[in-house]
Amino acid sequence: MDRRHSMYQWLRDNPFKVDTVVMIGLLLLLGPVYLVAGRPELFLLSCSLVVPLAWRRTRPVEAAAVMTVICLIQWALGIEPVAGQIAVPLIIYAVSAYGPAWASKSVLIxxxxxxxMLTTRTFSGSAETGVLGLTIGSLYTVLIWMLVLFSWTLGDLTRVRRLQLQALQDRARRLEIEHRQERSLAAADERSHIAREMHDIVAHSLSVIITQADGGRYAAAVEPAAATKALETIAATGRTSLAEMRRLLGVLRSDDAATTRPLPGLNDLDELFLGMRAAGLPLQFSLRGQARRPLPAGAELTAYRFFQEGLTNVLKHAGPDARAEASMTWSAKGLELEIHDDGRGAGADPPQSPGNGLRGMGERVALYDGTLAAGPASGGGFTVSALIPYTEA
Structure with missing residues (x-):
């Protein structure tokens, strides 16, 4: 089956070679008859009609033009039809199948x-006259027309099939390109999602660990119990981060052993706040209003990551003795989130390079048609607020 397909593919990809072989075969079949009969002029005429068939698919218009000129010369000189005349219906088929539309109509006419013209010249010098001659001539003309129409119709059907196959190939090629683009976009979106999750987990956990390690180092000499508590917090934070990292990386696995632990949501905020307080951040949280409708799991994850990233930034950048206030308000528009601290603000201790925290928060909120605002507070400190509407619920 593969060999047959390869042979068919070669025949389709090499039309000139195939047509040249067919042309040579016709020459060998038709030419020697006239040489044996001692009619070299008819041999040359027959060959001149057959030779253009080598270009019937690669240059169908030029081949048809050459054959038309030869037939007109033959008609003008009154030379009788020859065996090479079989090339005429073949070239009509070729132009109809492979030539432009105007050429297809032209060869039909x-x-x-x-x-x-052939019937007129043939029967003009014939002994048949009157009604009988007219009847024979008309019948001869009709037979020629049927042969021409058959060749042209067969070529036109071949053209339609060829165009349909080409359209299907183009459509398959476009679908393949679109499929590759969709896979690339999906992969980029997944990479962005994983990058946001990795940043939220690693940045939060490392900030808590660094803060506790610094505090424990200074407290070890004065208050060993505080150092022990700091080490316990570091261990607990490390275990939680390790579990979150395994869960996130488990999504990338293709086997059934990947974990299906649910993503954190609004119900996990208490645990998050306890961890922040244990890390040494004085924190007050207030909840106002009630939800008009539940938010999807993705929106709850966005709210959780908002508080996680915002409080981590307070822990990292607000300075010593900074206090934080977090609030969550259910309004008519959606869920309003806010974090305010009384620390050093955005002007102190600027980062050496742009961070991904606020940008990742903005991307998460934007996925649910929300808005994010961040900047120094009027009375000092820094404020980050976000609105997640009900549109995705």
Whole structure:
């Protein structure tokens, strides 16, 4: 089956070679007859009609033009039809199948007119006259027309099939390109999602660990119990982060062993706040209003990551003895989130390079048609607020 397909593919990809072989075969079949009969002029005429068939698919218009000129010369000189005349219906088929539309219509008209011209010349010098001669001539013309119409119709059907196959191939190629683009976009979106999750987990956990490690180092000499508590917090934070990292990386696994632990949501905020307080951040939280409708799991994850990233930034950048206030308000528009601290603000201790925290928070909120605002507070400190509407619920 593969060999047959390869042979068919080669025949389709090499039309000139195939047509040249067919042309040579016709020459060998038709030419020697006239040489044996001692009619070299008819041999040359027959060969001149057959030779253009080598270009019937690669240059169908030029081949048809050459053959038309030869037929007109033959008609003008009154030379009788030869065996090479079989090339005429073949070239009509080729132009109809592989030539432009105007050439296809032209060869059809020329074939019809040529049938009348041939009949007229053939029966003008014939002994048959009157009604009988007219009847025979008309029948001869009709037969030629049927041959021309058959060749042209077969070529036109071949053209339609070829165009349909080409359209299907183009459509398959476009679908393949679109599929590759969709896979690339999906992969980029997944990479962005994983990057946000990795940042939220690693930045929060490392900030808590660094803060506790610094505090424990200074407290070890004065208050060993505080150092022990700091080490316990570091261990607990490390275990939680390790579990979160395994859960996140488990999504990338293709086997059934990947964990299906649910993503954190609003119900996990208490645990998050306890961890922040244990890390040494004085924190007050207030909840106002009630939800008009539940938010999807993705929106709850966005709210959780908002508080996680915002409080981590307070822990990292607000300075010593900074206090934080977090609030969550259910309004008519959606869920309003806010974090305010009384620390050093955005002007102190600027980062060496742009961070991904606020940008990641903005991307998460934007996924649910929300808005994010961040900047120094009027009375000092820094404020980050976000609104997650009900549109995705």
């Amino acid at each position: 020329l074939g019809m007119v040529g049938g009348i």
